[in-house]
Amino acid sequence: MxxxxxxxxxxxxxxxxxxxxxxxxxxxxxxxxxxxxxxxxxDETSYDRYNSNGKRIYRVNTDTKFNTSVTSSANTAPKVAEALRLNFPEIEKTVRLLPDEGVRFQKGDELVVEKNALYCDPTVFDIFTLPMLEGDPHTALTEPHTVVISERMAEKYFNTTHVLGRVLVRVGDNNRNSNLKITGVIKDLPVQSHFEADVLESMISDPLASNENLAAIFPFHTYLLLKPHTDHKALEAKFPAFLKKYLDFIEEMEKQGDYIKLNLTPLFDIHLQSNRSNELGANGNxxxxxxxxxxxxxxxxxxxxxxxxxxxxxxxxxxxxxxxxxxxxxxxxxxxxxxxxxxxxxxxxxxxxxxxxxxxxxxxxxxxxxxxxxxxxxxxxxxxxxxxxxxxxxxxxxxxxxxxxxxxxxxxxxxxxxxxxxxxxxxxxxxxxxxxxxxxxxxxxxxxxxxxxxxxMQHKSLGFNRKQVLLVKQMNVLNKQANVFKQEMLNLPGVTSATLSSFMPTAHRRWSNYVTANNNVHQTEFWPVDEDYLRTLNISLDNGRDFNPALSSDSSAVIINQTAARSMGFAGDAIDKTIAYGTNQKQYHIIGVVKDFNFNSLRDNITPVVLTMTTPFERKKQGDGPDVLAIKLNTGELPVLMSLIEKKWKAFSKDQAFDYSFMDEDFDGLYRAxxxxxxxxxxxxxxxxxxxxxxxxxxxxxxxxxxxxxxxxxxxxxxxxxxxxxxxxxxxxxxxxxxxxxxxxxxxxxxxxxxxxxxxxxxxxxxxxxxxxxxxxxxxxxxxxxxxxxxxxxxxxxxxxxx
Known part of the structure; x- marks a missing residue:
């Protein structure tokens, strides 16, 4: 039928x-x-599902409020992981991850930038499922100057995955190189991971790891492995008392309406339900x-x-x-x-x-x-x-x-x-x-x-001009020659100005810190820039003047944006007012106020920012040269000019690839989703x-x-x-x-x-x-x-x- x-x-x-x-x-x-x-x-809902203990893994986040500055960060201070483990028996293990931005390795005569490098505690293998092809996961990162690499990385540098005991040469700033001993090779991480990692460096090698302050800096991504059947919400409810135990100023902050809070995000929720600052990767929605x-x-x-x-x-x-x-x-x-x-x-x-x-x-x-x-x-x-x-x-x-x-x-x-x-x-x-x-x-x-x-969004005035701005990356490769290279660029026809800085309005890198003004603590971005920053990016002054390297007093001068002036109580006239920054509370005087400019996505409101001028000598002393040279172009013969710039780069950097982008392309990347x-x-x-x-x-x-x-x-x-x-x-x-x-x-x-x-x-x-x-x-x-x-x-x- x-x-x-x-x-x-x-x-x-x-x-x-x-x-x-x-x-x-x-x-x-x-x-x-x-x-x-x-x-x-x-695909989107399968992120991080490869972790066998995924249901018990949680990331620790930090929420802060200082006066009008409110932040929600995916980071914690250095000692939070250890303090949590010692205070709460519900926590089985903890691990910290710290991005090593733009680390460079020697590959023959070539210098190669690796963007997926992380400093890790040895417990990373106990928490995340990272199958090891070679090496012992229990001892791989227990010694300084050791590294575990992915099989993709091993093939890239040695054409084989059998590289146990071999050495990777890490090229630092000012030619301070170090040899990293390879103590393990892991399988490549799945695409469905909320972070990428081809290089896992021993956390013991990083000086930030030993910072004793629980509240001064928040650079670490901290993860907890909870014991079976632990209620993470009940654990989270104990965090306020925990913070008061270690930070005696918490109660005073709360009286003023400010706070520092810790909370947890389940591992499986990170990719789709977390949109905090300083995420390890580009999350979904x-x-x-x-x-x-x-x-x-x-x-x-x-x-x-x-x-x-x-x-x-x-x-x-x-x-x-x-x-x-x-x-x-x-x-x-x-x-x-x-x-x-x-x-x-x-x-x-x-x-x-x-x-x-x-x-x-x-x-x-x-x-x-x-x-x-x-x-x-x-x-x-x-x-x-x-x-x-x-x-x-x-x-x-x-x-x-x-x-x-x-x-x-x-x-x-x-x-x-x-x-x-x-x-x-x-x-x-x-x-x-x-x-x-x-x-x-x-x-x-x-x-x-x-x-x-x-x-x-593409046509809104952002407070700066992103059109025809070339960004030359990895400038710290040039060390002392960075400013010489900048001068060479200014001599090229079609280049109107240039500026050296680690911080660009369309970049992901941010430096959030705290300053004291009007006897109150304020959270703000704190960006070292040079004297040509405002001119190159066409950022307009609302009041005051720009930096002048000829004035020695400008070494302790800052320029703030209008939002910072309002939040610090200087809305009327901020010129010649002082702010204090750093553990030694160094005094800075305000010489200018710039009109607000959007340095984050247009999804977010403009936040306070403080610009300080750093000289070549100070950059050398800090050991951290600028990452980016922004070059303002004005030419109809762009291919010819680009060829000249690349030729100059090769003459200065020798083995380093020419890494560049245009600022308007980077801006569009903020809205790729x-x-x-x-x-x-x-x-x-x-x-x-x-x-x-x-x-x-x-x-x-x-x-x-x-x-x-x-x-x-x-x-x-x-x-x-x-x-x-x-x-x-x-x-x-x-x-x-x-x-x-x-x-x-x-x-x-x-x-x-x-x-x-x-x-x-x-x-x-x-x-x-x-x-x-x-x-x-x-x-x-x-x-x-x-x-x-x-x-x-x-x-x-x-x-x-x-x-």
Whole structure:
């Protein structure tokens, strides 16, 4: 019996090739989009799952408030890890990670910068799952000047993973090199890790590790391995008393409304639910997971609705078939099973086609989403059962309504030609069209708002000029020659100015510290810069003057931004006021106030910043040369100038690769997640609209078929084609208009909430809704008008013959 159903279904689908193609096409696109989003969501939610103890690992965070400065950091002070372990028996082990930014290693005659280097406590192997190919994880990092590297790193430097006992030459500033003994090789970390690590250096080698102060600096990423069945919330509740035990000034801070707090983030929540300062890597956003999952569900529903509409549109052609079958003795259940089998068959074909389409689109999807998704053997472990499930669920979901609708035809009425009246005869189909276009209009509005916000961010005045600013990285390679190289750049035609500093408005590096002003402690950024910083970046002075290296007094001078002046109580006039900084409370006098400039993402408000001038001598004494040379360009011959700059770099650095970027590109990188979201939104919106139009196409065809006799009679009575098309299209336009009214408030609420995540944002303009509405109306009109024109131009004699 079942075999007969499917044999009949195959014949029916083959006989109606156009209907079959459109139905399978809609389902294929909907399922392919769902699969792509499922791949994306599974990838995002699998971060850090490779850790066998992942459910017991927590990161310690630090929240602080000093006057108006509030920070939420993923870091802690050096001694927090040890103090927590000694005070709380619930903690089994602790580990600290400290990024070693821009560390360089000797590779033959070449100097190679490694960006994924971390100082680690020896317990890193007890907490994280880092399978070791060579070496003993219990002793690998217990000695100073030892290092564990990834297999990728071993192949890169030695062309083999058997490197135990060999030496890596670490090249420091001012040629202070050190030999690191390789004591272990670990497997490459999975891509789904919230931090990257190719080099794990012994923490004992870093001087910060021995800092005794619990509150002065917060550079370390601290992780806890809790004992089984420990309630981390109960442990977290004990932290305030713990801090008061070690910091006697906490109670005084709390009286003034300030605080220092510690809290915990579960390891599995870090990637999607943590957006603190100083994260170890670029995290995702759980909101986008919800958005993409919702879009996947909606598009799948659109595909199923499209299937229903196309099936009911085809019902007029099959009404007599149903009537004849019933007269010959077919039961309603038999007819239902027949139509369900057709739906299942199309669902199966669509599912297979969707897998192939998703596989073909995967490289393109990876490009716009920034992922490296791939179909692997492990993928098919869950994909093959999913195919069966999808075929059954979608087949039943999409085919049930047409099956019960068609099987309900009464034989006598059908054979007399009295099938259901068009669009007016079925409110459910009207609701389906409204639902489809509500989603489509919602997606159009959302996409327009996303791109409007991106355009706003790209063109907003940031308080500095990022255009045509070249950033030459790794300047500390040049040591004492850094300032000489800067002067060489200034002599090149097309270079207007240049500045040396470790801190750029579009860079990730920040130095947050504390200063005393007006007898209060204030948290602020503290940036060493040179005398050309403001001029090169076009940062405007609101009051006072710029640094002058000819004045010896400027060695203890600072320039602050307007936000710092307000928070320190100097809003009226900050010039010549003093602030104190450092453990020795060195006095600095304020010589200028710059207008506020955005040095963080536009998601965040501008915070206080203090600029201090450092001379070449001071940089040498500190042993930490500037990382970046920002060069302001003004030339139409950029390739020629870039060639000259690279040539100069090679002459100065010899073995160091020329590492550079442009400031506007770095700025755009701050909003890469939003840019990817915009591209994905365009892709999904286009597909959703296409599927919705297929459904509308089907309903228009259904209506045209059901009103054939009416059209013929009206033409006989003198109606022209334009009148008939207008009459037929009016009901559909009403449905699209209702969909517009439903979608607009929902889109406004949802997108307004999304915009709340940006401190600086564009308001939602009325033209966004008008554009989305007009676009939906035009698409709907173009979709249905072809069907109605074809029905209206048929000879009325032929139309009446149908009856």
């Amino acid at each position: 079942i075999r007969n159903y499917f044999k009949t279904a195959c014949r029916s689908l083959k006989r109606n090739k156009g209907f079959t193609f459109l139905n399978i096409l809609g389902l294929t696109i909907g399922l392919a989009v769902c699969l792509l989003i499922v791949f994306y969501v599974l 759980i909101q986008y997971i919800y958005i993409y999952s919702g879009v996947a569900l909606f598009i799948l529903l659109l595909a199923c609705i499209n299937f229903m509409n196309l099936s009911t549109a085809h019902s007029a052609n099959r009404a007599k078939e149903v009537g004849v079958r019933k007269v010959l003795g077919s039961s309603r259940m038999g007819l239902v099973l027949q139509f369900i089998s057709e739906s299942m068959l199309m669902s199966f074909f669509a599912t297979v086609a969707a897998i192939l389409l998703a596989w073909a689109l995967l490289p393109f999807f990876n490009q716009i989403s920034g992922k490296t998704l791939a179909l692997t053997s492990s993928t098919f472990v869950w994909l093959l059962p999913a195919i069966t499930g999808i075929t059954l669920v979608v087949g039943l979901l999409a085919g049930s309504y047409p099956a019960f609708f068609l099987s309900a035809f009464m034989p006598v009425k059908v054979l007399k030609g009295k099938t259901a009246a068009g669009i007016k005869g079925n409110g459910l189909r009207s609701l389906l069209v409204i639902f489809q276009f509500s989603i489509s209009i919602f997606l159009i509005i959302g996409t327009l708002i996303i791109y409007n916000q991106l355009n706003y 939003e840019q990817r979201t915009g591209k994905i939104a365009i892709l999904f919106t286009t597909l959703a609209i296409f599927i919705a139009c297929l459904g509308l196409f089907g309903l228009a065809a259904y209506t045209a078929e059901q009103r054939t006799r009416e059209i013929g009679i009206r033409k006989v009575l003198g109606a022209n084609v334009a009148d008939l098309v207008t009459m037929l299209a009016a009901n559909f336009m009403k449905l699209v208009f209702i969909a517009f009214l439903v979608a607009v408030p929902l889109a406004w609420l949802f997108m307004n909430k999304w915009l709340q995540g940006f401190a600086y944002r564009e308001s939602i303009s009325w033209w966004v809704f008008i554009t989305a509405g007009l676009g939906a109306f035009l698409l709907a009109l173009v979709t249905i008008i072809s069907q109605f024109i074809r029905a209206a131009i048929v000879n009325p004699v032929q139309s009446l013959k149908v009856e």
